[in-house]
Amino acid sequence: MSAVIEEHHDHHDHKPTGIGRWLFSTNHKDIGTMYLWFSFIMFFIGGALALVIRAELFEPGLQFVEPELFNQLTTLHGLIMVFGVIMPAFVGLANWMIPMMIGAPDMALPRMNNWSFWLLPGAFGLLIASLVMSLMGMGSAPNFGWTFYAPLSTTYGPASTDYFIFSVHMMGISSIMGAINIIATIMNMRAPGMTYMKMPIFVWTWFITAYLLIAVMPVLAGVVTMMLTDRHFGTSFFNAAGGGDPVLFQHVFWFFGHPEVYIMILPSFGIISQIVPTFARKKIFGYSSMVYATASIAFLSFIVWAHHMFTTGMPVAGELFFMYATMLIAVPTGVKVFNWVSTMWRGSLSFETPMLFAIAFIFLFTIGGFTGLMLCIVPADFQYHDTYFVVAHFHYVLVTGAAFGIMAGVYYWIPKWTGNMYDETLGKWHFWLSVISVNVLFFPMHFLGLAGMPRRIPDYSLQFAEFNAVASIGAFVFGFTQLIFLYNVIKTARGKTSVKATSQVWEGAEGLEWTLPSPAPFHSFTTPPQVK
Amino acid sequence: MSAAIRVAGLISLLLFSAQSMAGYQLNMKPGVTSFSQGAYEIHTMVMWICVAIGVVVFGAMLYSIINHRKSKGAVASDFHESTALELAWTIVPFLILIVMAIPATRILLDMEDVSNPDLSIKITGYQWKWNYDYNVGENAQDISFFSNITTPDALHKSTNGGVAKDKDYLIEVDKKLVIPTNKKIRLLITSNDVIHAWWVPAFGVKKDAIPGFINESWINVPEPGIYRGKCAELCGANHGFMPVVVEAKSEADYNAWIASQKAVATAAAASANKTWTKEDLMAQGEKVYATTCAACHQASGAGIPNVFPALKGSAIATGPVAKHLNIVLHGVTGTAMQAFAGQMNDADLAAVITYERNAWGNNTGDMVQPSDVKAAR
Amino acid sequence: MSVHPKQNTGGDANKKIIVWLMAIVIGMFGFGFALVPLYNVFCSVTGLNGKTGGQIALPAVLNVDTSREITVEFVATLNENMPWSFYPDVRSVKVHPGEPTRISFYAKNNTNEKIIGQAIPSVAPGLAATYFHKTECFCFTEQTLQAGEEKHMPVVFIIDSDIPKDVNVLTLSYTFFIKPGSEAAVSLAHNSKHQEL
Known part of the structure; x- marks a missing residue:
């Protein structure tokens, strides 16, 4: 990795060398690179866990893992993908792009930036160590699902739950520091003339996401702290025996959890809003309504949390309130989709890999949005809740939504990062194999859920066999297709592709980042550009 | 079903989807109660509304993808703002949501019928x-x-x-x-x-x-x-x-x-008062063990290392009867071992403990009678 | 550490933002904990989760609605490993709203050691919980049963006359837990660790 960038050493002045460059880095580009590689590694670890799960579910019967281990795999898969892949990838993109997009020389708080990143390997090392120990026969890894409902995770949690709590605390601190840094950068470091309403949409979505992080990561820290004191210090927040209430856990968790869902999608909205105008060679349609829609989604995300809990026995008034509030989210989300489509309308479209992923994002995220709307309808949710329909829904928004957005962003910006064009043929292979296999993987899960298959089960009865087999085949194709992505990224980073990137890179691209040479110099915008 | 057959089935699904779809349930079933039928009704309605919106939005996108290509010589217009359009696609979805919310609310309120149960x-x-x-x-x-x-x-x-x-x-x-x-x-x-x-x-x-x-x-x-x-x-x-x-x-x-x-x-109450033979206890115990105990301790009594303890040759199942009986009756807090006192009658408990103490080479020769269980409760 | 020229502001502006954002972070951490009492208030107002209120004094003037009759069912549950017997002495009673009613539950400690239990009440439908008042209940305090001891434990309740007209059956449920942190809980837990070895 270090070799990659050192190749360009001669272009730039005083870049630190060796391991110290990374350990002590305060450079937003290096830290961004580390975040992205961390996320990429976690993506393959979390993906490998998913493939073990899909292998087990290929046919009825238990072939590969015991039910106890299956639950650990689903838990770790969820935690790694949410906290170890999607969130760090977004922070990595923010680190790389926000200073370059707003004409800043670096992040506002470079030393804190270093610490934000270096907490993550510790947090995930601890989490993954618990699984490794479990495989070696020493206790059990966290086995209560990524939602860790009490009392399964408190009174009944394995000893490694304490690892898990510590790990969540560390990733929470990391995210909070990252968010503070992004807010400070956006508020203080904009180039002269870069007013708020001139900022690129990606910067806007991250600005709002950072506020969401500041607001809800402390609530997550609170809920795991309550778990800790319930487990070891005699409190009874979630233990009915001592006057607590397990349902309270779900309220506090989802008060964090629902905004978290938007934390995982808003930056992708931003990436798509950068890419679509570039390849349509046209300005984004409805810039200000995009900004207002993002802000409304963020606001609404705080008042919909109990739609995850319709089966806990809520009063009807509560069910109606949370149903109506959730339905409202469809309005700003719809505005965004309509704006993207209108941006493409009467544009001059070309279909390079970033645009292909962006178009797939709009299609497939919208499907996830539709199933989200279906899920908020309370009487129907009684049937959907905790089935594969939900699994299908959130994989459509997180894989073909968040993850496709990230992949689109990587293809879009990697020429700027490395100075080399990625291999377009491989990029297209990656796209087409991914987009077909991901639908083979997740679309049948809708049918499974509607036919009554609960989620988080290691084995199933025969009526679910066919679609599970289909999904597993899709999973393996999708999983191995990502190796093409890895190869393409490495090839591009090492400069083994034939085409060097120009500073403009994309014909239709607009914004400050494209005024910098490719690769972007180690120190950029040391004198602020003037934005007209 | 073997993997090979399933793969063959998949291929046939892809090739002859119309016929082979019969075995593949695609949609929710209406069910038999007013709840399930209400859920089915609203599910169907919302799903088709989504499909309709999808056809319009994706249709517009596909039209654009096909016709507004640079390779076809399309030149980008300056169409990037329209207050009327933006208002329309804020208000129209809102109205569609109201159309969904009304039946959803009616069905939900119907479910909250708290009148006299039988x-x-x-x-x-x-x-x-x-x-x-x-x-x-x-x-x-x-x-x-x-x-x-x-x-x-x-x-x-x-x-x-x-x-x-x-x-x-x-x-x-x-x-x-x-x-x-x-x-x-x-x-x-x-x-x-x-x-x-x-x-x-x-x-x-x-x-x-x-x-x-x-x-x-x-x-x-x-x-x-x-x-x-x-x-x-x-x-x-x-x-x-x-x-x-x-x-x-x-x-x-x-x-x-x-x-x-x-x-x-x-009959169970009567059997709890009689004295059983060892054969009867072992036969009944094997049945009870299979339904209640084998899930964790395994049919072989070997348990699962580090998860569920073995009974075969264990200190509990070959040690003092009183302690074994106590654990089965009252469970072990903080582990998956439940208190079975409230779950099984005296005869079944006596049988299963006798079985555990004599099966898989645990040849203690002990016999536990229902009366012993009753006394230990 | 390389020092980059700052854009239009210096470190003071950053400090100000950090202080503000940290205040939000600490505030939201506190808010997570504040959700606990907020939730309890919310439950007692709406009857969420069938949580019933605390003890009330028997009203001096009773407002009995003899035109209505409500069936109250009683159910008893023992949480995991609670080695007691526990059931209602009657399965159900018919009462008029506003009328104080006395019933009892039976509990017996089946072990050779003293066990302290705590009963948790819950009412279904949840909506009825706010209209269900207890003037006397064994759930207000922990219950201690010596080895082999048995007890009939009284409950006196009044259903508010304002209870919605369509509620004509409701259920009062108690679940007995071993009191967390009590000797029995500790000894059983210790016992289990010992046995695992």
Whole structure:
């Protein structure tokens, strides 16, 4: 990795060398690179866990893992993908792009930036160590699902739950520091003339996401702290025996959890809003309504949390309130989709890999949005809740939504990062194999859920066999297709592709980042550009 | 079914999708109660509205993708703002949402019918089985039983292969919840340990079972038949292995079933007072062990290393009888070992302890009689 | 550490933002904990989860609505490993709203050691919980049963006359837990660790 960038050493002045460059880095580009590689590694670890799960579910019967281990795999898969892949990838993109997009020389708080990143390997090392120990026969890894409902995770949690709590605390601190840094950068470091309403949409979505992080990561820290004191210090927040209430856990968790869902999608909205105008060679349609829609989604995300809990026995008034509030989210989300489509309308479209992923994002995220709307309808949710329909829904928004957005962003910006064009043929292979296999993987899960298959089960009865087999085949194709992505990224980073990137890179691209040479110099915008 | 056959099936699915789709359930089923039919109705409506919106939006996008290509010489317009359009696509979706919300609200309010039930049944979730207790309310019957999966061998990799993968695989229980048809039945749902969720899709009822708290729901099943469901909330290792089976019987058949259950209870009470032979204890003990104990301790008594302790050659099963009896009766706090005192009668407990002390080479020769269990309770 | 020229502001502006944002972070951490009492208030107002209120004094003037009759069912649950017997002495009673009613539950400790239990009440439907008042209940305090001891424990309750007209059956449920932190809980837990070894 270090070799990659050192190749360009001669272009730039005083870049630190060796391991110290990374350990002590305060450079937003290096830290961004580390975040992205961390996320990429976690993506393959979390993906490998998913493939073990899909292998087990290929046919009825238990072939590969015991039910106890299956639950650990689903838990770790969820935690790694949410906290170890999607969130760090977004922070990595923010680190790389926000200073370059707003004409800043670096992040506002470079030393804190270093610490934000270096907490993550510790947090995930601890989490993954618990699984490794479990495989070696020493206790059990966290086995209560990524939602860790009490009392399964408190009174009944394995000893490694304490690892898990510590790990969540560390990733929470990391995210909070990252968010503070992004807010400070956006508020203080904009180039002269870069007013708020001139900022690129990606910067806007991250600005709002950072506020969401500041607001809800402390609530997550609170809920795991309550778990800790319930487990070891005699409190009874979630233990009915001592006057607590397990349902309270779900309220506090989802008060964090629902905004978290938007934390995982808003930056992708931003990436798509950068890419679509570039390849349509046209300005984004409805810039200000995009900004207002993002802000409304963020606001609404705080008042919909109990739609995850319709089966806990809520009063009807509560069910109606949370149903109506959730339905409202469809309005700003719809505005965004309509704006993207209108941006493409009467544009001059070309279909390079970033645009292909962006178009797939709009299609497939919208499907996830539709199933989200279906899920908020309370009487129907009684049937959907905790089935594969939900699994299908959130994989459509997180894989073909968040993850496709990230992949689109990587293809879009990697020429700027490395100075080399990625291999377009491989990029297209990656796209087409991914987009077909991901639908083979997740679309049948809708049918499974509607036919009554609960989620988080290691084995199933025969009526679910066919679609599970289909999904597993899709999973393996999708999983191995990502190796093409890895190869393409490495090839591009090492400069083994034939085409060097120009500073403009994309014909239709607009914004400050494209005024910098490719690769972007180690120190950029040391004198602020003037934005007209 | 082997993997090869399934792959062949898949290929046929792809090639002849129209014919082979019959075996592939694509959609929710309407079910038999007003709840499930309401859910189906609103599900269908919202799904088709989404499909319609999808056709319009994706259609516009596809049109643009096909016709507004640079390679076809398309030149970008300056169309990037339109207050009228932006207002329209804020207001129109809002109106569509109202169209969805009205029937959704009506159906939900219909579900909240708290008027007189004919019968109350208490459902308690346990790791990993259901308890059905008819001893509630005005029409209380002294009937309470556990409903276990019939194939505990399916729960472990080592023994799963020996279980037939037939139509009953993972969906059959030893004792079904029996209910009368055309009666309004109030279900009182709670839990003994972690959160479970009792779900029967054909009834449209999914309710969390929460320790310490009681939830309620109602069913009124018009047709006799067998209705199947599952536990829907992750409740630990064997969450996937606690099926729900409900048998709806006509009123006459239901009353006959009540009478037969009472006869069984009387016989069990009588058997608890007699002295059993060792053969009878071992035979009965093997049965009880298979349904209640083998899920964790394994049919072979070997347990699962680091998860469930072995009984074969263990200090408990070959040591003092009193301690063994105490653990089975009262469980071990903080582990999956439950207190079985409230779950089984004296005769079954005596039988299963005798079995554990003499099976798999645990040749202690001990015999535990129902009277011993009664004394130890 | 390389020092980059700051854009239009210096470190003071950053400090100000950090202080503000940290205040939000600490505030939201506190808010997570504040959700606990907020939730309890919310439950007692709406009857969420069937949580009933605390003890009330018997009102001096009773407002009995003899035109209505409500069936109250009683259910008893023992949480995991609670080695007691526990059931209601009657399965159900019919009462008029506003009328104080006395019933009892039976409990027996089946072990050779003293066990302290705590009963948790819950009412279904949840909506009825706010209208269900207890003037006397064994759930207000922990219950101690010596080895082999048995007890009939009284409950006196009044259903508010304002209870919605469509509620004509409700269920009062108690779940007995071993009192967390009590000797029995500790000894059973210790016992279990010992046995695992």
